[in-house]
Amino acid sequence: AQSVTQPDIHITVSEGASLELRCNYSYGATPYLFWYVQSPGQGLQLLLKYFSGDTLVQGIKGFEAEFKRSQSSFNLRKPSVHWSDAAEYFCAVGGRFVSNDYKLSFGAGTTVTVRA
């Protein structure tokens, strides 16, 4: 069964500092990996996704993530955080939609607070 663990429930970071959010996944085959962001009262917006190829993936809003198969990780990073990055971040894993392998499984989320 596929699953995602986001070890950090809440992270506080100063504006301008770097940010790294951890994501560990469990999946039996080559995973498809996603990071979504949810601003307060909003739906989820895709930040970036990994399907194959280059293990360093660039996304929107200056975010990037690195797929490390040996560590079953897909950590999200941003070099310099802006106050508008305060939100909840979800990592998700899935696979090809064959047979019943249709799901995206989400982690519990990491809430990011940005202090001035």
Place this chain on the structure above:
Amino acid sequence: DAGITQSPRYKITETGRQVTLMCHQTWSHSYMFWYRQDLGHGLRLIYYSAAADITDKGEVPDGYVVSRSKTENFPLTLESATRSQTSVYFCASTLTLISYNEQFFGPGTRLTVL
């Protein structure tokens, strides 16, 4: 504007009442999904639909019913609401699952069952 919309955005109901949450998308996406979001659990899949008149259970389907008579609509019904169904509900859609395209999410419906 094209996109995926949900209604109502907020709903308060009482235990035992029937509630229907609406989801509408204008992209003609084949696949649609219903998730619930609860603190500490992230998003959990309730039901999904591959096309009109084709639906299937997700991770937490008990107490919910779905239908999909038209491609663009995917209503979720709580036949007899319980307090444990107090949650934020998200609808999502995706065009094709052959290459696992991105899922697009609606703004959510916050449901409170008293």
